[in-house]
Amino acid sequence: MLTLAQLRLATPRQLRALLLPHQQGTDHVRRALRNLFAESPALVGRTHRAQQSYWYCTPAGLAEAAASGELAPATGRTTGRRIAAGETGLREHGLALVGTVIAFHQAQVSRPRRLAGGGSPPHPRREPYDAYRNAPASGRGNAARPPRSRW
Numbered sequence: 517m518l519t520l521a522q523l524r525l526a527t528p529r530q531l532r533a534l535l536l537p538h539q540q541g542t543d544h545v546r547r548a549l550r551n552l553f554a555e556s557p558a559l560v561g562r563t564h565r566a567q568q569s570y571w572y573c574t575p576a577g578l579a580e581a582a583a584s585g586e587l588a589p590a591t592g593r594t595t596g597r598r599i600a601a602g603e604t605g606l607r608e609h610g611l612a613l614v615g616t617v618i619a620f621h622q623a624q625v626s627r628p629r630r631l632a633g634g635g636s637p638p639h640p641r642r643e644p645y646d647a648y649r650n651a652p653a654s655g656r657g658n659a660a661r662p663p664r665s666r667w
Contacts, residue, residue, distance in 0.1 A: 517552065517559060521573045521581035523617065525610040528569065533618045537625065565607065616643045 519534060520526060526534075528542040528549060536544065549571055553560055559577035563570050573581060581587040 517573060517577055518581050518584065518586055520560060520571055521578050521587050523614050525570055525572050525607070526614050527611065528571070530611070530614045530618060531571070534621055537622070570607070612647070619643050 519531060523530075528545045531549075532539055532542045532545045539545075546569075549560070549562070553562060556577075559574055559580060561572050561574050563572075578587075
């Protein structure tokens with residue numbers, strides 16, 4: 517749940533990549549998510565879009581994660597519900613950010629092995645966020661507009 521609170525939105529495949537990188541399938545993560553949802557439906561939520569399930573913390577789940585002391589308090593922290601259920605662009609953006617977190621996490625995990633072999637530290641190449649940012653605009657309305665730089 518803490519990972520969901522930090523990420524706001526994630527698929528079971530993304531959670532597996534972060535939490536159980538050596539696990540082959542997502543069955544274990546999916547079962548854990550379903551169990552958490554069955555035991556505490558007020559803490560996590562799930563939505564389905566485009567044949568994919570997206571999981572997020574509810575406001576009660578965020579409050580519990582913050583109360584644990586392991587999540588930095590943030591004023592106005594929002595859940596991933598709006599992202600998961602909202603426009604495709606928001607969902608793709610949220611998932612691309614999680615993909616970038618995974619790329620950095622995997623680079624950090626593999627760093628000691630590469631340094632021990634005398635190589636340079638790994639740098640995540642081809643981050644998923646770059647693919648999102650450079651993708652051609654699609655859809656209608658705001659989704660059809662080219663992305664604007666926020667910098």
